[in-house]
Amino acid sequence: MVHQEFRKGPWTEQEDLKLVSFVGLFGDRRWDFIAKVSGLTRTGKSCRLRWVNYLHPGLKHGKLTPQEERLVMELHSKWGNRWSRIARKLPGRTDNEIKNYWRTHMRKKAQEEKRAAASPTSSSCQSSLSSSNNNNNHTVNSVHASKKVGEDHQDGEEGYSMDDIWKDIGMLEENILPSTSWEYSSEPLWMMDEEESKMLFPLSDQCFSCYEHGSAFLTG
DNA sequence: AACGTAGACAACCGCCTTGTA
DNA sequence: ATACAAGGCGGTTGTCTACGT
Structure with missing residues (x-):
């Protein structure tokens, strides 16, 4: 077996598009397989x-609402x-998002408690009040959802932005898809044998045409 | 304007669980 | 029944941005 070097670090828009396309074709289960054929x-x-954390069509992007924050507190x-x-x-919402x-x-709470302990005159209720105020402010900030993504444009300006992808995914979800995103392929392709698919997508050329097909589908 | 700090988020790592041959 | 591979999960770290000084 030849040891393969895997890429690490931030994902590029190209990679995202590829992944979205192939998950669309093969479903969100056989990840090693998808990684290979894509x-x-x-x-x-x-x-x-x-x-799971970023590209899934059902994801909300942006800050947690006060209701969600309360629920997190409660459930935690x-x-x-x-x-x-x-x-x-x-x-x-993803586990990663909630964890973060x-x-x-x-951390904020710990800092406030530390501060409160350091200055005994300031009551603990003040600190908890300030923290809850902070939480409420989050609603306003939710406007900035997917801000970072927009900034990603810098290296692919004329390309297809993640905002566009999400828009399209959202449209697909609403208008086309019954329940799961990978059903946009009318054929249950992920049922195919691995050998079979290797013949279909032996190298990236085929992969790319498939990816192009997928992104063409996504973009309409 | 420059610098330091905190917050937010993406991504990786390692362990555990589950499915399959 | 068992070994192995793949997936899932929680912990942790790195990076980027906004904000305050």
């Missing part, structure tokens, strides 16, 4: 993570750090 030099794990007090379990109760939110929140 020609992405990423591990299956990496592909899955990117899909019940279940502890069972992020995936908590995430299941917040449609469109919680981490930030706890």
